[in-house]
Amino acid sequence: MNSSSAFNYFFRKSPLLRALLWILFAVLFTVISLFVSKKLKILPEIKELKPPIGSPGDIVVINGHGFGNSKDSGYVDFGGSTLTASSYILWSDEQIKIVLPPDVQDGLVTVKTKNGRSNPAFFANKNAAPVAIMPDKASILPTVTSFSPETPVVGGEFIIYGMNFGTIRDKSQVFFSIQRGETRTQRNESENSGIREENKENLRFIPCNEDDFDYEYWSDNEIRVRIPDGAVAGEAYIQTAKGKSPEVFVKITGKAGVKAFISPKTYLIQTTVDIDDTANDKDSSIILRCPRPYITAAQPLVQLTNSKYEPVIENYQHSTIYQVRKDNAKEEKKRFSEDFMIYVYEMRTEISAAKLGKRDGINPELYEYATRADECVPSDDEAVHDLLKKIIGNEKNAYNIAALTYNYMVENFTVLNDVRRGKISSLDLIKTKTGDAYDFAIIFTALLRAAGIPALPDSGILVDADMKAQNHWWCEFYLSEFGWVPADPALGAGLDYQPWRKDTDVKKYYFGNLDAQHILFSRGWNEIKPSSPQNKTVTRRRTFALQGIWEEALGKNIKYGSYWADPVVLGVY
Numbered sequence: 001m002n003s004s005s006a007f008n009y010f011f012r013k014s015p016l017l018r019a020l021l022w023i024l025f026a027v028l029f030t031v032i033s034l035f036v037s038k039k040l041k042i043l044p045e046i047k048e049l050k051p052p053i054g055s056p057g058d059i060v061v062i063n064g065h066g067f068g069n070s071k072d073s074g075y076v077d078f079g080g081s082t083l084t085a086s087s088y089i090l091w092s093d094e095q096i097k098i099v100l101p102p103d104v105q106d107g108l109v110t111v112k113t114k115n116g117r118s119n120p121a122f123f124a125n126k127n128a129a130p131v132a133i134m135p136d137k138a139s140i141l142p143t144v145t146s147f148s149p150e151t152p153v154v155g156g157e158f159i160i161y162g163m164n165f166g167t168i169r170d171k172s173q174v175f176f177s178i179q180r181g182e183t184r185t186q187r188n189e190s191e192n193s194g195i196r197e198e199n200k201e202n203l204r205f206i207p208c209n210e211d212d213f214d215y216e217y218w219s220d221n222e223i224r225v226r227i228p229d230g231a232v233a234g235e236a237y238i239q240t241a242k243g244k245s246p247e248v249f250v251k252i253t254g255k256a257g258v259k260a261f262i263s264p265k266t267y268l269i270q271t272t273v274d275i276d277d278t279a280n281d282k283d284s285s286i287i288l289r290c291p292r293p294y295i296t297a298a299q300p301l302v303q304l305t306n307s308k309y310e311p312v313i314e315n316y317q318h319s320t321i322y323q324v325r326k327d328n329a330k331e332e333k334k335r336f337s338e339d340f341m342i343y344v345y346e347m348r349t350e351i352s353a354a355k356l357g358k359r360d361g362i363n364p365e366l367y368e369y370a371t372r373a374d375e376c377v378p379s380d381d382e383a384v385h386d387l388l389k390k391i392i393g394n395e396k397n398a399y400n401i402a403a404l405t406y407n408y409m410v411e412n413f414t415v416l417n418d419v420r421r422g423k424i425s426s427l428d429l430i431k432t433k434t435g436d437a438y439d440f441a442i443i444f445t446a447l448l449r450a451a452g453i454p455a456l457p458d459s460g461i462l463v464d465a466d467m468k469a470q471n472h473w474w475c476e477f478y479l480s481e482f483g484w485v486p487a488d489p490a491l492g493a494g495l496d497y498q499p500w501r502k503d504t505d506v507k508k509y510y511f512g513n514l515d516a517q518h519i520l521f522s523r524g525w526n527e528i529k530p531s532s533p534q535n536k537t538v539t540r541r542r543t544f545a546l547q548g549i550w551e552e553a554l555g556k557n558i559k560y561g562s563y564w565a566d567p568v569v570l571g572v573y
Helices: 003-013 015-040 184-191 197-204 364-371 382-392 398-412 428-432 437-450
Strands: 045-050 059-065 074-078 088-091 095-099 107-113 121-125 143-148 157-163 173-178 205-207 215-218 222-226 231-240 248-250 257-276 285-291 301-307 313-316 319-325 334-351 455-463 469-479 483-487 518-523 536-538 551-554 561-564 568-572
Touching (some): 045 107, 074 095, 143 248, 285 334, 319 334, 334 518, 382 428, 382 437, 398 437, 398 469, 398 483, 428 437, 437 469, 469 518
Antiparallel strands (some): 045 059, 059 095, 074 107, 107 121, 143 157, 157 222, 173 205, 215 222, 231 248, 257 334, 257 561, 285 319, 301 334, 536 551
16 A cells, blocks of 8 residues: 555544644644735835925925825824824825924834734934034125115114025024113013023014005015014114124114004913814814914013924914814813913003104005904995094194094993993994993004004903903004104093002093003914815804814714803913
8 A cells, every 4th residue: 555545544533633624724824824814914115205394383295195085094203292182284195294293303204004014214303403514604694784764763664684694584584683671680581481581582672564465575685674663773684594793783764753662571371172073974074273472572472381292383374273072082072272371561551643754654565454454453445434534634744643533432422341242243242332342442443544554453461450351442643753652541531440550540541551461372363274165164253263164074974062251361470
């Protein structure tokens, strides 16, 4: 009997042999299947990281394949750190789009999915990227060689000649001196207050203001700007990504009057919004636009000291952007809170109406923006124009028109201490002669715009002497060769509040002056467009910020609740 026949004989006669062979066959099949499936498993692959160099807040795109069709498919490691959910803008099988977080580091970038980890790509933080050769610092620093005119005025054109300014402005700025009145104690307190070093510069210098359209032209050897509001004769310089230029003296003149910033106060303010996100699908999200305190000459320092969740963008269109996504955690309510440290000065002005410059000297872009009717200010309404004629008669001087308008309102209109609610118009103030602080600010602004005077409604909070805050609205108007002038007709008309100083003639004081109890959140109407016409949006009126959109819901089957609390004061120093 040969070996083949012997094997067949024992295979038929032995159940044990047959069982062992079947077990062996199953094991081999399993091993082979696992090996084949592993070979067929698609690993994520990064083909391109665009751009490979960036800064916090920049958008970076990862192109490749095998990423999966949703964020739940995996995550991205950036420089050794796993990105949080708020960093992702888009996730598809072939593309991932992210916003770089504030703490992004140099290093390798990989995509991790259930199938494994991708090949690495390298990323460099632009703000900390090393250079191979250190050039002579003096050869790359911006340098001012001359400027024109020799004696500019506030709001007037100013041309700077030199070198190494950069071909585009990007984040570069031009700074001018500003006069601030502080006691030695206040100065020492500000130096030891925890204010970031880069922000302390704004206490001695003030940059040209983008919101006032101060930047007009920028090239490597020529810059054209408008002298910013609050600037005085003194040192000026240019700050670029390559460094700071040597300071030059600029003799800014102010024939029409003077503006003083005195008696600063430091506030700790908290804003909160609660989101009840219980009925959203995994592909939906909610965008929150949380208003930030505004930076002006009178409010030069705003510092975010704490936030519960990481924002998508820390500062965009004067708001912090958060994105609420559906997650696996059964969290019935999410509270988004922000703590700000804010430095505010009292502002006082002395103006000679006869020495004001001509209106045609005002920046045309600023003039057009701050004199037109918009969604917030009905300056084109017939009732506004009829009232204006009654108030000013044949008066042409801008300062005198503003004074006549202010005096008429505080003497003839009654201010309500409680804010009016519902779908109501500020134009009711003209008919009924009764309205709240919002109505006073809007109608005062509308009257000045109708007269061709640039004016803005300001929105924020008013802090009482007992540290209680209330939503509040006031105004500012622009005078040629002088700058912005504050006015608070509601307080001038007798709005009830607790000032720090009890001896102030409020009617007189709040035209041309503003105390340090006003904390500014918005200047004018902050028109925000939805990212898509199909998205659901939420708008809030008569609150501490004048902005178009506060919430934006993206996706299907979105059901949620929200509650925006008014800002609260945590401390005053």
